[in-house]
Amino acid sequence: MKMVTTYEEYEAVDLFADWDAKTQPIINLINLRKWFPVSQQSVLFSRVVAQIKAVDGVKLFLNKGETLGLVGESGCGKSTTARVISKLEEPTEGSVYFKGIDVFQPMTREEELSIKRQLQMVFQDPYSSLNPRRMVLDLIKEPFDIHYPDMAYEEKESRVLEILAKVGLEDYHALRYPHEFSGGQRQRIGIARALAIHPEVILLDEPVSALDVSVQAQILNLLHDLQLDFNLTFMFIAHDLSVIKHVSDRVAVMYLGKIMEMTPTGDLFRKTAHPYSVSLLSAIPRPDPRIKMDRIILEGDVPSPINPPSGCPFHPRCYKAQEICNQKTPMLEEIEPDHYVSCHFPEI
Amino acid sequence: MKPILDVSELSTYFYTESGVVEALDGVSFDVRPGEPVGVVGESGCGKTVTGKSILRILDKNGSIVAGKIFYKGINLVDLPDLQMRKIRGKEISMIFQDPMTSLNPIFKVEDQMIEVIALHRKCKKDEAKQIAIDSLELVGIPEAEKRIIDYPHQFSGGMRQRILIARALALRPSLLIADEPTTALDVTIQAQVLEIIKEMQQRLGLAMMLITHNLGVVAEITKRVHIFYGGRVVESGATEDIFLDPKHPYTRALFDSIPSLEKDKTRLETIPGTVPRLINPPKGCRFHPRCKYATEVCSRVRPPEISFGKERRVACHHFEELDLHVDEELFVKQATVKEEV
Structure with a gap:
């Protein structure tokens, strides 16, 4: 890679020249691990006594223009995965490729910015993810201040108003503070911040789970419209499978820091392969009083990621588990075109 | 059967610095012995306040301003505190939403x-x-x-x-009030807890008031359901009837706005605007500013609750003219899904 020193020079260099949207994924995670140390404080020193294996060998890819749904129960590492992709956390092991470039290789500030300009994130809680002391105008202007410091103030302002209109807010909202908005409107502000500098990929971390159903529908529709308008690629994290089904082109099911199954959305529901996905699907209460289901009820709780089970992490709760599941960790394999499963005894 | 709990015209207000919050405004519904009943609505519709009013455990700034709550024929609203204590926990119990904060x-x-x-x-x-x-x-x-x-x-x-x-x-107890008992839990754990609640309800013959916003949970557990909006009951009836043949525009809109595993749609029907704030609630029908069928009369006159058919009740001026029936195509699709499952 050529060294760049000034802003102008940077604009001229195309960091992603080698990347081909047709054949390569826009984001590619290879064997990603993120372990958090648990330390114990003694009188003077603290020592690490255990590791929380939040993300433990994730393989995942995201193609341009699609929506990948990442689903799993709390503590399975969905959010940590997104935080590592957006460089909010350093991985313990493995790599994250964005348009063919390893984002954790040593790079200049300009190169880093040029990745972040194309990769933005929307957070779960619209109440704590916006600074209560700043006006909406300043909140949405911030990405321009960072990425386009030379832009004239009037230009920034007009762009903020433009983006506000895009997410369904009015001009006068720009001069208000976050506490003056409802949960749904705040999530619109969060989306506007992510969208402001026209990124290609947005990582959405549970964007609708804090909202009421009628408001949730508004936000889901808004995201759908924005995706078409701006040709966006989404990674949509959620724990609600009906929301995931509604928004995603492909779905990845995560359990205890690993991907269990990754497949086009339709196949997840028609040709469910992993026993965990099967149980997850059968656990959802359906809003139709006529459907009486024989439910697979999983025993026990999700094991602690500090000391995950050996072999397949799901085996202690799995109805198909055999001896081998305890000993050998199954690899994520492509059992059908575009259908990846990590299980010794898949259902298909 | 005589209801074990009969709430009539209950109004509960909260007195705050910014004004009076009309959290409940003339709410009437009943629960029969051994019957699981759902109370459904979005946040701020008065579901939890209803539960707390029945047990008289409202926050200090709230009070029941009108109405009656008959439990086994006794009016709980003017029961002395000492006797009320004997009812809480023994006759009527409540489970709260967040298991993390409900235990000391x-x-x-x-x-x-x-x-x-x-x-x-x-x-x-x-x-x-x-x-x-x-x-x-x-x-x-x-x-x-x-x-x-x-x-x-x-x-x-x-x-x-x-x-x-x-x-x-x-x-x-004879009556259990469960306030969002599974909302804070993961789906697989939710399935476990729902199974226990269902089993307990049947084994002990409990009358249950299940407060929730999750329509899946309601469909699974309850026999009858009361839909709340803005501190009022907008519709009541047998769960199956309400799910298949909603009469109130809000009920239908609520069903349409949830993404479903059975539906394949790229756009959801939405309800414009947000849940009303109950310090200065809309006049007339509280849903009228968000209702696509609203007319002039809706903004002036509070719709009366009209009973019809098999224990159905609806509070809407226009329910007779509207056809909100869930379409047949979806029926067929759901039926096939059922077979597959």
Whole structure:
């Protein structure tokens, strides 16, 4: 890679020249691990006594223009995965490729910015993810201040108003503070911040789970419209499978820091392969009083990621588990075109 | 059958610095013995306030300003405090939403359960402890005898919710008010807890008021349902009837706005605007500013609750003219899904 020193020079260099949207994924995670140390404080020193294996060998890819749904129960590492992709956390092991470039290789500030300009994130809680002391105008202007410091103030302002209109807010909202908005409107502000500098990929971390159903529908529709308008690629994290089904082109099911199954959305529901996905699907209460289901009820709780089970992490709760599941960790394999499963005894 | 709980024209207001919040405004509904009933609505519609009003555990700034709550023929609204205490926990129990905050972290599970039992039954500590252990075993806590001396933080979220259910059922109440009992839990844990609630309800013949916003949970557990909006009941009826043939525009809009596993659609129907704030609620029908069928009369006159058919009730000026029936195509699709499952 050529060294760049000034802003102008940077604009001229195309960091992603080698990347081909047709054949390569826009984001590619290879064997990603993120372990958090648990330390114990003694009188003077603290020592690490255990590791929380939040993300433990994730393989995942995201193609341009699609929506990948990442689903799993709390503590399975969905959010940590997104935080590592957006460089909010350093991985313990493995790599994250964005348009063919390893984002954790040593790079200049300009190169880093040029990745972040194309990769933005929307957070779960619209109440704590916006600074209560700043006006909406300043909140949405911030990405321009960072990425386009030379832009004239009037230009920034007009762009903020433009983006506000895009997410369904009015001009006068720009001069208000976050506490003056409802949960749904705040999530619109969060989306506007992510969208402001026209990124290609947005990582959405549970964007609708804090909202009421009628408001949730508004936000889901808004995201759908924005995706078409701006040709966006989404990674949509959620724990609600009906929301995931509604928004995603492909779905990845995560359990205890690993991907269990990754497949086009339709196949997840028609040709469910992993026993965990099967149980997850059968656990959802359906809003139709006529459907009486024989439910697979999983025993026990999700094991602690500090000391995950050996072999397949799901085996202690799995109805198909055999001896081998305890000993050998199954690899994520492509059992059908575009259908990846990590299980010794898949259902298909 | 005579209802075990009969709430009529209940109004509960909260007095705050910014004005009077009309959290409940003339709410009427009933629960029959041994019957699971759903109370459904979005946040701020008055579901939880209804539960708290029945047990008279409202926050200090709130009070019941009108209406009657008959429980087994006794009006709870003007019952003296001392007698009300005998009802709470023994006759009517409540489970709260968040299992993380409903147990006191500094007391053992044992102490928190025995406290309730000893308050109502004049019995020795050992006997009370045995009742507590039996109750914990009933809800499927493994090794209840050993684990009862643990502290709440030693249990997972699902287990804590079981403890709360065990505590609520220890004295075999006749009515259980469950306020969003599974909302804070993961789906697989939710499935476990729902199974326990369903089993307990059937085994003990409990009358249950299940407060929730999750239509899936309602469809699965309840026989009848009351839909709340803006502090009023907009529609009541048998669960199946309401799900298939909603009469109130809000009920239909609510169903349309949830993404479903059965529907394949790229756009959801939405309800414009947000849930109304109840300090200055809309005049007339409280749903009219968001309703696509609203006319002039809706903004002026509060719609009366009209009974019709098999125990159906709806509060809408236009329900007779509207056809909100869920379309047949979806029926067929759902039927096939059912077979596949």
